[in-house]
Amino acid sequence: MKIYLKYISLSFQKAITYRIEYFTSILNALLYIFIFISIWKAIIPEEGIDNGITPEIMTSYAVLSTLIKATFARSQGFISSKVRTGEIAVDLMKPYSIPLLYLSDIIGQSLFQLLARGIPLLIFCIFFFNIKIEVELIQFIKFINLYFLSFIIYYLISLFISSLSFYFVEVFPFWILYFALVTFMSGAIIPLDFFPEFLKNIILFTPFPYLFYFPTMVLLRPNQLLINYNELLLNYFINIVILFIISSLIYRMGIRKLPIAGG
Amino acid sequence: MDDQYSGTIIVENLSKVFYIRKRKQGFLGSILSLIYAEKYPIYAVDNISFRIQKGEIVGYLGPNGAGKSTTIKMLTGILMPTSGRILVNGLEPFSNRKVVTKNIGVVFGQRTQLWWDLPLYESFDLLRIIYKIDFKEFKKRLDEYIELLGLESFLNQQVRKLSLGQRMRADLAASLIHNPNILFLDEPTIGLDILTKDVVRKTIKQLNQQKKITVILTTHDLEDIEFLVDRLILIDKGKIRYDGDLNQFIHQYQKSKRILIHLEEEVKLENSLNGYKILKNDMNRFFEIEVPMDESVANIINKIQTMGGRIQDITVKKQELADTLKEIYKGKEIELS
Numbered sequence: 001m002k003i004y005l006k007y008i009s010l011s012f013q014k015a016i017t018y019r020i021e022y023f024t025s026i027l028n029a030l031l032y033i034f035i036f037i038s039i040w041k042a043i044i045p046e047e048g049i050d051n052g053i054t055p056e057i058m059t060s061y062a063v064l065s066t067l068i069k070a071t072f073a074r075s076q077g078f079i080s081s082k083v084r085t086g087e088i089a090v091d092l093m094k095p096y097s098i099p100l101l102y103l104s105d106i107i108g109q110s111l112f113q114l115l116a117r118g119i120p121l122l123i124f125c126i127f128f129f130n131i132k133i134e135v136e137l138i139q140f141i142k143f144i145n146l147y148f149l150s151f152i153i154y155y156l157i158s159l160f161i162s163s164l165s166f167y168f169v170e171v172f173p174f175w176i177l178y179f180a181l182v183t184f185m186s187g188a189i190i191p192l193d194f195f196p197e198f199l200k201n202i203i204l205f206t207p208f209p210y211l212f213y214f215p216t217m218v219l220l221r222p223n224q225l226l227i228n229y230n231e232l233l234l235n236y237f238i239n240i241v242i243l244f245i246i247s248s249l250i251y252r253m254g255i256r257k258l259p260i261a262g263g
Numbered sequence: 264m265d266d267q268y269s270g271t272i273i274v275e276n277l278s279k280v281f282y283i284r285k286r287k288q289g290f291l292g293s294i295l296s297l298i299y300a301e302k303y304p305i306y307a308v309d310n311i312s313f314r315i316q317k318g319e320i321v322g323y324l325g326p327n328g329a330g331k332s333t334t335i336k337m338l339t340g341i342l343m344p345t346s347g348r349i350l351v352n353g354l355e356p357f358s359n360r361k362v363v364t365k366n367i368g369v370v371f372g373q374r375t376q377l378w379w380d381l382p383l384y385e386s387f388d389l390l391r392i393i394y395k396i397d398f399k400e401f402k403k404r405l406d407e408y409i410e411l412l413g414l415e416s417f418l419n420q421q422v423r424k425l426s427l428g429q430r431m432r433a434d435l436a437a438s439l440i441h442n443p444n445i446l447f448l449d450e451p452t453i454g455l456d457i458l459t460k461d462v463v464r465k466t467i468k469q470l471n472q473q474k475k476i477t478v479i480l481t482t483h484d485l486e487d488i489e490f491l492v493d494r495l496i497l498i499d500k501g502k503i504r505y506d507g508d509l510n511q512f513i514h515q516y517q518k519s520k521r522i523l524i525h526l527e528e529e530v531k532l533e534n535s536l537n538g539y540k541i542l543k544n545d546m547n548r549f550f551e552i553e554v555p556m557d558e559s560v561a562n563i564i565n566k567i568q569t570m571g572g573r574i575q576d577i578t579v580k581k582q583e584l585a586d587t588l589k590e591i592y593k594g595k596e597i598e599l600s
Contacts, residue, residue, distance in 0.1 A: 003392045010389075014380070090376050092341045093369050094393055095361040256343045 003096050004104040011108025015073075015116075022116060029070050029121055036062035036189065037129060051193050057220060060132070061191055063125045064216045068147065069188055071118045072154050072211075073109030076175055078102050080165035088258075099251060102162070103155055110151070139222050142229060146215040149236040153207050156243035163247060166254025181206075187213025192226060200226075207239045268353025270317030270444040270477045272338065277347035278501075279308040279333050307333040309501035310347070315494075317444070318475040320467075322482070322492035322509065326592040330501040331481050335449055338479070339369055351445065365394060368438035368476075372450030375430055376437055377422045383433055384418045387440060394441035401440070408436035411466050428459040435463060439470065445477045446470075452484050464490050485584045497591065504591065509584075516587045517556055522563060524550040525576035532570055539563075 040058035048054035079102055082088040091098050125131050135143075161178055165171045183189060185208035192200055192213050203209055204227075214232060217225055227235065285301040287293065308330045315321055325331045336342040337349060340356035340363055349356055356363045369376065377386040391401045409415050412432040417425055425433065431451065438446060448467070452460045468491055470476050480491060488495070488509070495512050497505040505512055521542065529547040538558075543551035554563060560579060567574060 002395075003389070006389065006392050010381075087374065089336070089341050089371070090374065092360065093339060093364055093376065095364045096393060097361075258342060 004100055007101055007104035008108040008111070011105045012112050013108075015109045015112035025070075026117055026121065029066055029117065030124070033063055033066050033121075033125060033129070036066070052221075052224060053191070053193060056132075058191075059129060060220055061216055063122075063129060063131050064219060065188055065212045067118050067121055067125075068150075068212050068215055070121065071110055071114040072151065073106050073113050074158075075102065075106045075109055076158065076162065078105050079159075079162035080171045083165040083258075084169070092255075099159055099247075102159060106155055106158065135219060139219055142222070143215055143219040146210075146218055146232070146236070149233075149240065150211050150215050152240055153210055153236070153243060156240065156247050157207065160243065160247040160250055163251040163254045166251075166257055182208055182211065185209060186211040187216065191217070204235075207243060210236055210239055268350065270352065270475065271350075272313075272315040272445065272477070272479070273348070273350040274314070274334075274338075275312050275348040277308055277311050277334070277337065277349060278306065278345050279330075279337060279342065280345045281305045281307055306501045308337070308344075308498075311498065311501075311503045312347075313496055313503065313506055315477060315479065317477055318471065319494055320471055320478040320480065320491050321494045321496055322480050322488045323496050323498065324481070324488070324588070325498040329499045331498055332449065334498065335447055335479070335481060339367065339447055340364060365441065366443050367445045367447060368441070368443035369447045370431075370434050370438045370449065370451045372431070372448075372453040375422060375434055377430070377433060379423045380421060382419050382421055383414070383425070386422060386433075386437065390437055390440050396441055404440055404442070405436070408439060411469075412436055412462060427454050428456060431455055431463065432459065435466065439476075442474075443476065444474075446479070448478065448480045448482070450482055450484075451480070452482065452487055460484075460486070467491060485588070489584060499591065513584055513587055516590070518590070519553045519555055519586075520558075521580040522552050522554060522560070523576075523578040523580060524552065524567065524572075524574060526550070526567075527573040527575045530570060530572040532567065532572060539566075 037059050040062060041055045044053065044055045044058060046055065048057075079088070079098065082091065088098070091101070157178065161171060161174050164174055168174075185203045185206060187209055188211075192203065192209050195203065214225075214227075218229070218232075222229075225232065282302040282304055284296070285303055287295055287300075311330075311334070323331055323334065333342065337344050338351060338356060340351075340360040343357045351363050352366050354363050377383070378389060381389075387405055390396075391398070396404075409418070412435060414429075414433060414436060417429050417433075420429075422430065422433070435451065446467070451467075452463055455463065464487060467478060471478055471491075478491070480487060482488065492509050495505060495507065495509045496503060497512075519540075526548045531547050532541070532544075532550060538555070540553040541550060542553055543549070552563075560577070564574060564577065
């Protein structure tokens with residue numbers, strides 16, 4: 001257990017050393033937010049649309065969903081690059097679980113991103129974009145719950161894709177596909193409310209909207225949630241269990257197939 | 264871990280098969296390969312068996328591609344065997360990876376086990392946490408290895424800034440810090456200068472004697488073998504060709520011996536030494552010849568004197584492991600002892 005905690009700390013410290021990346025990523029996030037806000041303000045009329053979404057709400061939505069996304073760290077090379085170079089053998093030689101170490105790595109980086117990106121960005125947006133988020137304590141606690149559950153889903157999907165490196169030489173195309181799906185279906189850019197009914201239902205079958213859309217909405221529009229909170233929790237758990245089973249299987253089978261050449 | 268199995272390795276009918284895609288030649292062929300490619304099996308390890316007792320130092324040799332690395336990877340739990348049985352410390356390594364790895368140490372000569380971006384002492388600290396070593400014990404052992412292997416001067420350096428020799432010594436310490444009872448060494452002295460090789464070899468020997476650590480050594484460096492190894496297992500094309508005492512091996516397969524001759528004066532011996540192969544000729548005064556094993560030195564001296572050579576000095580070189588191995592690696596059949 002201690003090794004995973006220590007690894008979180010190491011990963012956090014490592015993230016601090018990448019200073020230039022830090023500044024560019026903040027700029028990047030700000031640019032995104034600014035673009036989204038501008039577009040929504042141009043599209044949505046002042047009085048709002050029939051589902052009650054006003055430009056103000058969309059502004060807050062753009063900020064929040066982007067912030068949540070910004071705190072989920074990408075550690076995509078951790079397993080796949082090690083499989084490619086054969087370095088994974090070194091990890092297999094040690095008595096710890098590689099998927100858990102991967103999780104520790106992501107947590108460490110995400111913690112850094114939360115503190116060094118999320119919070120500054122939030123403060124900046126509140127002042128610069130005039131975001132008003134009035135939250136009750138209960139809503140905030142619900143949000144925190146969903147945030148953690150969403151993080152677990154995020155981790156399990158990443159583990160699944162990383163494990164594909166045992167089967168395919170290049171996993172990069174899968175990451176691209178994943179980013180595309182996330183962009184489209186997770187609510188990172190467009191809230192689910194704007195989708196036609198049939199598409200909404202399809203997307204709700206995937207884990208993606210649970211990543212950013214629902215956590216954001218539970219904070220912004222807790223009374224107009226597409227699914228009520230308890231049912232939402234259930235869906236989260238179902239998604240987690242299914243993803244856990246799939247990614248464990250792919251990982252374990254992958255380890256058996258391990259394509260390391262002999263000598 | 265059963266006490267009777269402690270420090271032992273049991274391998275029974277072990278095989279590992281890899282499937283290679285047959286690529287069809289030519290442009291059309293490569294397009295066809297997209298849809299369907301025939302696979303054929305390669306028996307990297309082919310039904311091998313052996314048992315290693317606690318405290319043995321075993322040299323596991325073979326030409327490149329023989330199956331050595333594949334075997335080691337199965338013994339250390341990295342690769343899953345295709346068939347057969349392995350027991351390391353009484354447990355199957357692949358399915359009991361987390362338990363087995365707690366008690367074995369591994370040094371890969373060509374790859375480090377340390378953390379690249381961290382200073383060396385941090386790597387050791389991480390290992391302390393990973394292997395759950397008691398702090399006092401850890402400190403004691405670490406100090407011991409720092410002294411034995413001379414790590415003091417670069418303890419604060421990042422691992423990626425270390426020279427090969429420094430890194431190798433550090434890797435050896437890292438493989439021992441958790442007190443394993445079995446040590447796997449895969450090319451531990453590759454690329455090292457002579458002093459460092461010496462330190463590494465002596466440390467291994469000493470630890471084997473003091474702590475009865477079982478050692479499996481894979482190397483192409485024959486001096487490593489000659490210094491460290493009691494028992495030799497030779498593998499080629501996935502099969503074991505020899506498993507037994509090292510010296511017996513050298514003796515058994517010794518076909519010829521080498522004689523160094525130093526003549527007082529120049530004599531052209533070149534054409535007249537029937538049955539002897541002249542390996543080196545330096546100014547017709549210093550010769551190295553290869554003669555059949557059972558040829559007596561007296562005969563040789565006689566032959567040379569008959570040709571007018573006056574011998575100043577004569578040396579019989581003992582058969583080297585290198586020569587025997589060369590014959591075997593070339594593919595000549597040898598019988599199992």
